[in-house]
Amino acid sequence: MEEDMATKGKPIISTGSPKGSKKRKTISTGKRYIINTVLTVLVIVIGQMMIDNGSISRYQGSVLEQVGIYIIMAVSLNIATGYLGQLPLGHAGFMSVGGYSCAIFIMRMMGPMHVTMYDFMTGTPATTLLFVCGLIFGGVCAAICGLIIGIPALRLKGDYLAIITLGFAEIIRVVMLNIDSVVGFQLTGGAKGLTGIPSYTNFTNTFVVVAISLFLIHTMMKSRHGRAILAIRDNEIAAEATGVNTTYYKTLAFVVSAFFAGVGGGLYAGCIGVMAPAKFGFMKSIEILVMVVLGGMGSMLGSVISATFLTILPEALRAFADYRMVVYAIVLILVMIFRPQGLLGDYDFSMGNFLEKIINGEFPWKKKQAEEVEADE
Amino acid sequence: MSSETKQKRRPVIVQMESPNLIPERDLGQIPVLEAKHIGIDFGGLTAVDDFNIAMGRTEISGLIGPNGAGKTTIFNLLTNVYKPTRGTILVDGYDTAGMSITQVNKLGIARTFQNIRLFSQMTVAQNILVGFGNSMSTHLVTDMLRFPKHWKQEREYRDKAMDLLGIFDMQRFADTKAGNLPYGAQRRLEILRALATHPKVLLLDEPAAGMNPNETEELMDNILKIRDEFQIAILLIEHDMSLVMGVCEVVGVLNYGKIIAKGTPEEIQRDPKVIEAYLGKQGVK
Ligand SMILES: Nc1ncnc2c1ncn2[C@@H]1O[C@H](COP(=O)(O)OP(=O)(O)OP(=O)(O)O)[C@@H](O)[C@H]1O
Ligand SMILES: [Mg+2]
Numbered sequence: 001m002e003e004d005m006a007t008k009g010k011p012i013i014s015t016g017s018p019k020g021s022k023k024r025k026t027i028s029t030g031k032r033y034i035i036n037t038v039l040t041v042l043v044i045v046i047g048q049m050m051i052d053n054g055s056i057s058r059y060q061g062s063v064l065e066q067v068g069i070y071i072i073m074a075v076s077l078n079i080a081t082g083y084l085g086q087l088p089l090g091h092a093g094f095m096s097v098g099g100y101s102c103a104i105f106i107m108r109m110m111g112p113m114h115v116t117m118y119d120f121m122t123g124t125p126a127t128t129l130l131f132v133c134g135l136i137f138g139g140v141c142a143a144i145c146g147l148i149i150g151i152p153a154l155r156l157k158g159d160y161l162a163i164i165t166l167g168f169a170e171i172i173r174v175v176m177l178n179i180d181s182v183v184g185f186q187l188t189g190g191a192k193g194l195t196g197i198p199s200y201t202n203f204t205n206t207f208v209v210v211a212i213s214l215f216l217i218h219t220m221m222k223s224r225h226g227r228a229i230l231a232i233r234d235n236e237i238a239a240e241a242t243g244v245n246t247t248y249y250k251t252l253a254f255v256v257s258a259f260f261a262g263v264g265g266g267l268y269a270g271c272i273g274v275m276a277p278a279k280f281g282f283m284k285s286i287e288i289l290v291m292v293v294l295g296g297m298g299s300m301l302g303s304v305i306s307a308t309f310l311t312i313l314p315e316a317l318r319a320f321a322d323y324r325m326v327v328y329a330i331v332l333i334l335v336m337i338f339r340p341q342g343l344l345g346d347y348d349f350s351m352g353n354f355l356e357k358i359i360n361g362e363f364p365w366k367k368k369q370a371e372e373v374e375a376d377e
Numbered sequence: 378m379s380s381e382t383k384q385k386r387r388p389v390i391v392q393m394e395s396p397n398l399i400p401e402r403d404l405g406q407i408p409v410l411e412a413k414h415i416g417i418d419f420g421g422l423t424a425v426d427d428f429n430i431a432m433g434r435t436e437i438s439g440l441i442g443p444n445g446a447g448k449t450t451i452f453n454l455l456t457n458v459y460k461p462t463r464g465t466i467l468v469d470g471y472d473t474a475g476m477s478i479t480q481v482n483k484l485g486i487a488r489t490f491q492n493i494r495l496f497s498q499m500t501v502a503q504n505i506l507v508g509f510g511n512s513m514s515t516h517l518v519t520d521m522l523r524f525p526k527h528w529k530q531e532r533e534y535r536d537k538a539m540d541l542l543g544i545f546d547m548q549r550f551a552d553t554k555a556g557n558l559p560y561g562a563q564r565r566l567e568i569l570r571a572l573a574t575h576p577k578v579l580l581l582d583e584p585a586a587g588m589n590p591n592e593t594e595e596l597m598d599n600i601l602k603i604r605d606e607f608q609i610a611i612l613l614i615e616h617d618m619s620l621v622m623g624v625c626e627v628v629g630v631l632n633y634g635k636i637i638a639k640g641t642p643e644e645i646q647r648d649p650k651v652i653e654a655y656l657g658k659q660g661v662k
Contacts, residue, residue, distance in 0.1 A: 029528070216521050223520030223527065224506065224513045227499070231507045234496035240478035241456060241488055243511045243574045247477075252517075298498075346498065 025359050032352035039351065040211045048204045061203055065271045067311045068206040069264050072213050074291040074303035076260035081289070082298030082346070083221060084253040085233030086154070087162045091261055092284035093169030094142040096277065098262025100176060100188055102138030103197045103269035106130050110198070120198045131200050135209065135266040142262025143255045145172070150254035154247070169285055176277040193276030194269075201270035209267060213260050218300065220256065229253045233298075283325070290328055294335055296342025301349040306342075398627045398639060403433025407470050409485065409577045409610050415454055415464030416634075424450045425634045428464070432578055432610040437600065439621040439642075440614045442631035443654065448614045449491050451631070452580050456488050457481045469577060483511065485577030489567040489584065491614075497556030501547065501566055504555050505538040508573025541569045544599060560587050565596075572607065579603070581613040585620050597623045622646070630654065 027035075047064070050056045056064070077091045110116070115126050149168045153161050176188045188194055220226050228249045231239040240246050269275050291310050295302025314324050335342065357363070399408065408431040416426040425447045432438060440448050453459040455466060457478050466473045468484040476484075487508075496504050513530055520527050542548045545565040550558060555566060564584055571579055584600070585593045597620055604611055615621045621628060622642045630638040630645060632654045638645055645651055 219521045219523055220517065223517075223531075224510050224515065225517055225520060227503055227507050228510055230499055230503075231496045234498050235494045237458065237478070238490065238494035238496065239507070241458075241482055241490075242508050242570055243479055243482040244507060245479050 025356065027352050027356050027359075035355065036351055044204055044207045044211075047207065048202075051203050062271065063312060063315050064203060065201055065206045065267070067308050068210040069267045069271060070288070070291065070307040070311045071210055071304050072260055072264035072267070073288045074295065074307040075214060075217055075300055076257050076264065077288050078292050078295075078298065078300065078303045079217060079221075079229075079253050079257040079260075081292050082296075082303075083226070083229050083233060084250060084257075086250070086254075087158065088153070088165040088254070088257075089162045089282070089285050089289065090149070090165035090167075090169030090172075091257075091288045092280040092282075093165075093172040094145060094258040094261035095265035095268065095284070095288075096172055096176060096275070096280035097145050098138035098142040098265030099269040099275050099280075100138075100194065100265075101141040101262070102134040102266030103194055103275055104187065105137045106134040106200060106270075107197065109133075117198045120200045127200065128205075131205060131270075134200070135263050138266035138269075139259040139262040142265065143259035146255045146258025146261075147251065150251045150258075154250040154254060166282065166285070169280070169282065173277045173280055176280075188275070188277075191277065193274050195274050197269050197273050197275065199270055199273055201267050206267055206271070209263065213263060214300065214304075217256070217260065225249070225252065287328070290332055293342055294331065296344035296346060298346040299342065299344040299348055301347070302342055302344035305344070397429055397431035399431050399433040400436050400626055403436055406434055408432055408467075409434050409469055410455065410612070411467040412455065413465050413467075415451075415461045415466060417450060417454060417459055417462045423634055425454065428454075428631075428634075428636060430612075430629065432612060434577070434610055435604060435608055437604055437611045437613070437624050437626050439625035439628040440612065440631060441616070441618075441621055441628060441645075446631040447634040448631055449582055450634075452488060452582055452614065455580065456486055482574055482576075485575075486580065487571035487574045487576035487578070488580035489564070489571055489582055491582040491586070493560075493563050493567060495555040495558075495563055495566060495570070497554070499555055500552050501542070501555050501558065502535065502538050502551040504566060504570050505541055505573045506534055508570045509534045509537065512575065538573070541572060544569065544572075544603065561592055564588070568603075572603065576609060578610045578612060581611065581615075583614055583616065585615055585617045590619075593617055593620055596620065600624050 047056070051058075051061045073091065073095060077088075080086050080088050109130055113126050113130065115124070115130060120127050145168075149165060153164045153168070156164060177191055180187055180190050221229070228239070228244045229252070231242065231244050232246050232249060236246060287310070291307045292303055294310070295304070295306035310328075313327075314321060317324075317327075320327070339345075397408075397411075410430065410432040412428060412430045415428050417424050428451055430438070440451065442448055450459065454461050457466075457473055457476055457480075468481060468486055471484055473481050473484065496507060499507070513534060515524075515527050515530050539548055539551060542551060545562075545568075547562060547565065547569075550562060550566075555563065558566060564586070568579070568581065568584065581600075585596055588596060600611060600613070601624055603609070613621075613625070625642055628640065628642050628645045629636050630648075630651045637654055638648045638651045640648070
């Protein structure tokens, strides 16, 4: 699903001497988009076919859905941590806002739109519409929370920002717990949770949302808005002196991060079928943060890989569920010791560039040969 | 450049009603940057006191002084990185009190930093594109959904960035990570990034630091070229006297936060107070 992501400038500083007279073949931007779209569609179609014919069990399919959800969670948190360079600790709060509002929206709209629980299994135009609107509604609600918390929080830095976002996520949890008695009718279901959520997600629509989310985050980062966000991370004073409105772009990054967390939460509600405030405690935020740190701050592919790994691993080791956090801690400590920049650092994969290298016959081992030849001369 | 052409460049410097000097050609217009009696205290320490300056629209001025004299602090005051304890700063006639650093940049001041502050994880071209950010107009949605306007604008500004890189002959570095550039190239990139914000005044903090005499010579030509091409004012801090004497029309000498002398490079070189405070240590040519 990786869109053609940022390629880093080649770290070798060329001294201006043209490297061979042979012209390098390139793949045009349009073709890159077509290639990526085709590959994404292919992966989704094959995955769905394997689920339909039973080579992936129902249970495995649901784990895959969760993989997709955590990919969105990690990549969206990465906007605020890896790209903007802040350390918010309340991502689960946005996830829960998105999850509750999406689920409640869909459940309340089912009646007026004459949609039943069973329609979601077969899928009708009405369910698709509900799904899309529900996710957007969830995302927007989370984004509004992101705006409300972002404006005061982003005036603080480092530890203070971490603490205030952590506190905010706790507030959200308490609100979800008690809001029913405040409004006087059943909304979130309080401590026993929101049940009877129709299972409006499946493998295909989850991964279509994943692909769209990754695409939108990627395109934002590869535009003037994304560059402004990266500039703030690299040097805030220089960014200001270069005309970057830091307040605006910090808030923007925070709001977009919250929006996609809300979308992820919306998918989560449909996938799990039950929402309970206890699921979105501090530990959930930490779990998502671990995914980002492990994958490499600022690397979209890193977030994708570590979200996949860290979602599948606990499921595979069900018997050791109690030790999950211990394993997390150990893995994190090891990574911090041996690879503090995360598994991938800020490397990002680009399918287009990868193919370009292949059609030009540039393989890692060939480069080595070329260097040796140069050294001999 | 021969000393004769340099001599020809020397404009007539006239006294304004304030204690400031300005090239005669710029007299007709309001100064692009004016500071009146500004000063700042850090706790008990008065780092800068009663500093005045008026920059003509196309003037190149220099600020010199021994280490710790307060030169960088003045740049920080002019760009609102520090809030002045006293005095007023006018950029293009607007009082900048209470403005953010960003707003001051939008009014027309761009700067470089003594301790280089590039966006080191970004490429050279991206660094410049950040500077172009406020000239670009695409909406977030246009960019996210990759409408044709996005591509058109990206191409247009990529070309503009390459043009800017051409000033220092740095096009081949366009896709290099800024942090991986050689030191001198990093300093030059900072200048280009500042230029990308379309400033009216460019503040350069020790642009020749760490450069060899050849590079410094080249930088001098480029500073003059930038002024002529963009028609902007340039204020520079520099320890390299050949550069200051070579390009500056007016030079101010700062010592312990106070201006002790001000005038043309020739006057400064002859001033006994300056020789005592500063040039004396290095020897006057
Ligand atoms: N933020 C600050 N807090 C306290 N003191 C400061 C601060 N900034 C600068 N100073 C002090 O102000 C004085 C002037 O410093 P400044 O950096 O402006 O000197 P300078 O003329 O640029 O010197 P150099 O030639 O070494 O760059 C120094 O004594 C410095 O310690
Ligand atoms: Mg200094």
